[in-house]
Amino acid sequence: MTERGYQLLQDxxxxxxxxxxxxxxxxxxxxxxxxxxxxxxxxxNEDSARxxxxxxxxxxxxxxxxxxxxxxLRTQFLQQLDLxxxxxxxxxxxxxxxxxxxxxxxxxxxxxxxxxxxHKDTEEVVAGLLSYPEDSAGRIxxxxxxALPETMxxxxxxxxxxTASETEMVFYVYVIDQEGRLSGVVSLRELVVATDQTPxxxxxxxxxxxxxxxxxxxxxxxxxxxxxxxxxxxxDDQEILVGIxxxxxxxxxxxxxxxxxxxxxxxxxxxxxxxxxxxxxxxVRLPWLFAAWLGGVIAIKIIGGFEVHxxxxxxxxASLAAFIPVIMGMGGNIGTQSLSITVRGLATGRIDxxxxxxxxxxxxxxxxxxxxxxxxxxxxxxxxxNKNVALGVVVGIAMCGNMTLAAVVGTFLPLLAVKLRIDPxxxxxxxxxxxxxxxxxxxxFLTALLIxx
Amino acid sequence: MTERGYQLLQDxxxxxxxxxxxxxxxxxxxxxxxxxxxxxxxxxNEDSARxxxxxxxxxxxxxxxxxxxxxxLRTQFLQQLDLxxxxxxxxxxxxxxxxxxxxxxxxxxxxxxxxxxxHKDTEEVVAGLLSYPEDSAGRIxxxxxxALPETMxxxxxxxxxxTASETEMVFYVYVIDQEGRLSGVVSLRELVVATDQTPxxxxxxxxxxxxxxxxxxxxxxxxxxxxxxxxxxxxDDQEILVGIxxxxxxxxxxxxxxxxxxxxxxxxxxxxxxxxxxxxxxxVRLPWLFAAWLGGVIAIKIIGGFEVHxxxxxxxxASLAAFIPVIMGMGGNIGTQSLSITVRGLATGRIDxxxxxxxxxxxxxxxxxxxxxxxxxxxxxxxxxNKNVALGVVVGIAMCGNMTLAAVVGTFLPLLAVKLRIDPxxxxxxxxxxxxxxxxxxxxFLTALLIxx
Numbered sequence: 010m011t012e013r014g015y016q017l018l019q020d021x022x023x024x025x026x027x028x029x030x031x032x033x034x035x036x037x038x039x040x041x042x043x044x045x046x047x048x049x050x051x052x053x054n055e056d057s058a059r060x061x062x063x064x065x066x067x068x069x070x071x072x073x074x075x076x077x078x079x080x081x082l083r084t085q086f087l088q089q090l091d092l093x094x095x096x097x098x099x100x101x102x103x104x105x106x107x108x109x110x111x112x113x114x115x116x117x118x119x120x121x122x123x124x125x126x127x128h129k130d131t132e133e134v135v136a137g138l139l140s141y142p143e144d145s146a147g148r149i150x151x152x153x154x155x156a157l158p159e160t161m162x163x164x165x166x167x168x169x170x171x172t173a174s175e176t177e178m179v180f181y182v183y184v185i186d187q188e189g190r191l192s193g194v195v196s197l198r199e200l201v202v203a204t205d206q207t208p209x210x211x212x213x214x215x216x217x218x219x220x221x222x223x224x225x226x227x228x229x230x231x232x233x234x235x236x237x238x239x240x241x242x243x244x245d246d247q248e249i250l251v252g253i254x255x256x257x258x259x260x261x262x263x264x265x266x267x268x269x270x271x272x273x274x275x276x277x278x279x280x281x282x283x284x285x286x287x288x289x290x291x292x293v294r295l296p297w298l299f300a301a302w303l304g305g306v307i308a309i310k311i312i313g314g315f316e317v318h319x320x321x322x323x324x325x326x327a328s329l330a331a332f333i334p335v336i337m338g339m340g341g342n343i344g345t346q347s348l349s350i351t352v353r354g355l356a357t358g359r360i361d362x363x364x365x366x367x368x369x370x371x372x373x374x375x376x377x378x379x380x381x382x383x384x385x386x387x388x389x390x391x392x393x394x395n396k397n398v399a400l401g402v403v404v405g406i407a408m409c410g411n412m413t414l415a416a417v418v419g420t421f422l423p424l425l426a427v428k429l430r431i432d433p434x435x436x437x438x439x440x441x442x443x444x445x446x447x448x449x450x451x452x453x454f455l456t457a458l459l460i461x462x
Numbered sequence: 463m464t465e466r467g468y469q470l471l472q473d474x475x476x477x478x479x480x481x482x483x484x485x486x487x488x489x490x491x492x493x494x495x496x497x498x499x500x501x502x503x504x505x506x507n508e509d510s511a512r513x514x515x516x517x518x519x520x521x522x523x524x525x526x527x528x529x530x531x532x533x534x535l536r537t538q539f540l541q542q543l544d545l546x547x548x549x550x551x552x553x554x555x556x557x558x559x560x561x562x563x564x565x566x567x568x569x570x571x572x573x574x575x576x577x578x579x580x581h582k583d584t585e586e587v588v589a590g591l592l593s594y595p596e597d598s599a600g601r602i603x604x605x606x607x608x609a610l611p612e613t614m615x616x617x618x619x620x621x622x623x624x625t626a627s628e629t630e631m632v633f634y635v636y637v638i639d640q641e642g643r644l645s646g647v648v649s650l651r652e653l654v655v656a657t658d659q660t661p662x663x664x665x666x667x668x669x670x671x672x673x674x675x676x677x678x679x680x681x682x683x684x685x686x687x688x689x690x691x692x693x694x695x696x697x698d699d700q701e702i703l704v705g706i707x708x709x710x711x712x713x714x715x716x717x718x719x720x721x722x723x724x725x726x727x728x729x730x731x732x733x734x735x736x737x738x739x740x741x742x743x744x745x746v747r748l749p750w751l752f753a754a755w756l757g758g759v760i761a762i763k764i765i766g767g768f769e770v771h772x773x774x775x776x777x778x779x780a781s782l783a784a785f786i787p788v789i790m791g792m793g794g795n796i797g798t799q800s801l802s803i804t805v806r807g808l809a810t811g812r813i814d815x816x817x818x819x820x821x822x823x824x825x826x827x828x829x830x831x832x833x834x835x836x837x838x839x840x841x842x843x844x845x846x847x848n849k850n851v852a853l854g855v856v857v858g859i860a861m862c863g864n865m866t867l868a869a870v871v872g873t874f875l876p877l878l879a880v881k882l883r884i885d886p887x888x889x890x891x892x893x894x895x896x897x898x899x900x901x902x903x904x905x906x907f908l909t910a911l912l913i914x915x
Contacts, residue, residue: 044688051814077688079812171655180633180650180692197633197650202624234717235497235530237710239633239692256709257690260716264687267720268806271727275802276795290828294799295835301795302836305788306843312784313847323776330783331765335758337787338899341794342729342754346747349728353721359532361504375743382748383755390759394766446791 010045019052039066043073072102084113096125105151108138146229147222150243150252156183164205180239184213191250230262273434297439304443308450315454332404340415340449347419348441352434362427376416384409399461407453415445463498472505492519496526525555537566549578558604561591599682600675603696603705609636617658633692637666644703683715726887750892757896761903768907781848785857793868793902800872801894805887815880829869837862856913860906868898
């Protein structure tokens with residue numbers, strides 16, 4: 010649906026809500042894709058959203074709508090729903106979606122729901138998924154898949170596909186041995202093409218790309234993306250098939266991870282992006298800003314320390330001070346560029362941590378060249394503005410040195426983080442800016458002291 | 463394959479290359495997934511990569527390997543290949559992959575290849591795809607799909623699926639009317655489940671999510687992701703079905719767009735990420751850094767202008783100068799946070815440009831609260847370090863004001879860019895940092911002038 014389509018839908022729904030035209034509303038909702046209803050909820054006020062949710066034709070649609078809603082909006086929304094209705098909807102939901110939804114809820118609320126769900130057969134599965142670590146393959150897998158024995162014929166397998174109508178998306182049939190271990194895979198297409206009496210063991214591909222329940226979801230996404238898969242089996246440590254991850258969940262993982270990287274580099278988090286709570290935003294941003302603030306206070310002390318040496322030439326010191334923003338700013342800019350390239354290159358696999366020195370060495374040259382260009386320009390400005398050649402030389406050298414240093418720091422820190430098995434995005438964002446600030450100020454006034462004094 | 467797996471593969475291949483054990487190498491290559499061979503190429507030196515490429519068992523595998531290679535590495539690699547071999551490989555490649563590969567090549571080289579391809583039947587299709595605008599749905603679609611008439615029965619359709627072995631991934635069968643217009647879609651599963659004599663028009667879903675050839679690839683990706691599709695049909699302006707976009711291409715688009723956003727915000731581009739050319743990096747980064755440099759020079763002039771008013775109290779001016787890095791730095795940091803949240807929120811659809819004022823108003827409060835906290839802390843530092851209450855008050859107020867301002871600028875500029883139909887990532891990165899620098903310096907010394915002088 011286009012943006013204009015949503016506008017139209019919103020207008021219509023709001024008009025009908027004012028008129029209490031529930032029959033008409035139900036008709037519209039029946040014809041609207043659950044993903045579009047979920048989108049509509051962003052545009053409606055809370056009361057209207059709740060009314061619309063009550064009017065959804067059945068629990069299956071309600072389950073689909075909840076699955077497609079933004080997690081932050083959804084968590085808020087759920088806590089106003091009738092608990093029994095919620096339990097019913099959760100039971101109608103795909104198990105991985107239900108687990109995902111529950112994992113965002115406050116713990117006591119979640120426990121309450123799981124207790125109420127305990128008489129439903131889905132509870133065990135959902136609780137099982139919730140037992141895997143956050144961001145693991147086990148958390149995002151579904152247990153809705155078709156696993157058939159090696160000895161079954163193609164014809165029988167097709168019959169199984171026909172009857173397994175509950176299984177949402179069948180595109181691969183997984184083949185298991187007598188112990189339930191994954192032994193092969195047959196695509197639905199290979200099945201249709203095969204002659205009727207062929208056993209699955211003859212048509213299956215034996216080399217199946219797989220992950221274990223504890224594999225990080227990002228690694229799982231990399232594999233699906235690299236091998237262009239539509240689904241990937243998940244096994245436990247005994248190689249027993251326990252679930253599959255489908256490509257639509259992989260897309261969500263990839264988007265989430267990209268968002269996380271961007272936000273972590275800036276020293277904030279996913280938590281902030283769709284919440285309108287000011288306090289949450291403040292709390293999320295506070296820690297990194299404190300690190301940066303501390304770096305800034307150290308810079309004050311450093312500048313104060315240098316100032317003492319300029320007692321006799323305080324006017325010169327004041328002239329030098331005017332260049333602080335441009336020298337610091339350019340260092341910060343080039344450092345952020347190097348950081349962004351390295352963090353994203355690592356995430357997409359285009360930068361190999363093994364090539365550390367090659368990458369760093371390249372950045373030294375890039376930083377040096379750009380530093381020379383802008384250092385030369387700034388030297389000219391310093392000379393012309395202050396009619397002082399020495400000052401021009403100082404600001405030029407400081408600019409060049411600072412830009413080179415910043416490029417190296419921005420590249421080296423994320424690569425070092427990977428070596429130390431720390432997330433490069435979260436580890437390097439704060440350190441890069443703060444260390445560039447502190448190092449930059451020191452370098453600048455040291456140069457000044459050596460050349461002018 | 464795991465990282466250790468690649469290490470092992472690389473070691474084995476390099477050892478066999480040294481021994482010229484071509485038979486053994488061919489065997490290994492035959493058993494290795496093309497995506498893994500493509501990955502291996504990143505780890506090998508150029509000569510080894512070329513030798514391995516010559517040894518690939520057949521053109522189909524060579525085509526798959528090229529499709530999976532990193533664009534930057536590939537473009538370089540291709541120009542060393544024998545032209546006739548390349549033409550043969552391209553003809554064996556999926557048309558959208560061939561178009562993608564060709565679009566990265568220098569124009570004259572591309573024309574040369576297209577001429578050589580002209581006697582192959584794929585040339586026309588590939589040239590057709592290349593005629594669509596860059597980053598459009600037409601560019602990434604494949605013309606390998608199954609479109610069947612409405613009147614065909616389920617049984618006949620299954621027969622078509624069986625014989626259409628060339629079509630790489632069939633999961634949906636598209637149904638067209640007599641004029642070739644898209645009229646419905648049937649999933650492979652629905653086809654298998656349906657009774658034999660049912661015509662497609664009876665089992666097809668009529669409401670098909672579709673895009674046109676000129677739709678932006680990012681919009682297409684949003685749709686596939688929102689509706690959890692495996693493939694999406696592409697129609698021309700007459701609603702005639704002309705191609706499909708598969709989910710594996712959508713994954714590539716989503717990764718690319720996320721990478722682009724991160725890099726554009728930092729004032730660089732995709733071009734830089736996988737190239738080892740220093741000059742290219744310098745050229746890509748130069749323009750934005752120039753904008754930032756210009757902003758820095760303006761800041762020099764502004765500080766110089768204020769300095770004149772401090773002639774009598776130049777020592778005080780020097781003390782104030784020591785606080786420039788922390789005040790500017792914190793402004794830059796909070797501005798980058800707001801910018802990252804807004805740009806990413808817009809890209810994932812979590813921030814609605816229609817809610818502009820709500821978003822901006824929230825950021826004003828976040829900036830004000832954080833500004834108050836760090837302003838108060840800095841006021842204390844200023845007071846203690848300089849034994850000067852007035853100076854403490856000045857730096858505190860400047861910090862608070864600057865952080866609030868930066869938060870607003872970082873949020874407002876990308877939202878404004880969207881309203882003006884400019885890419886928020888590329889438009890706001892440079893402007894945010896530069897304008898925060900210039901505004902911040904002005905605000906700081908203005909406060910000092912008003913309170914102390």
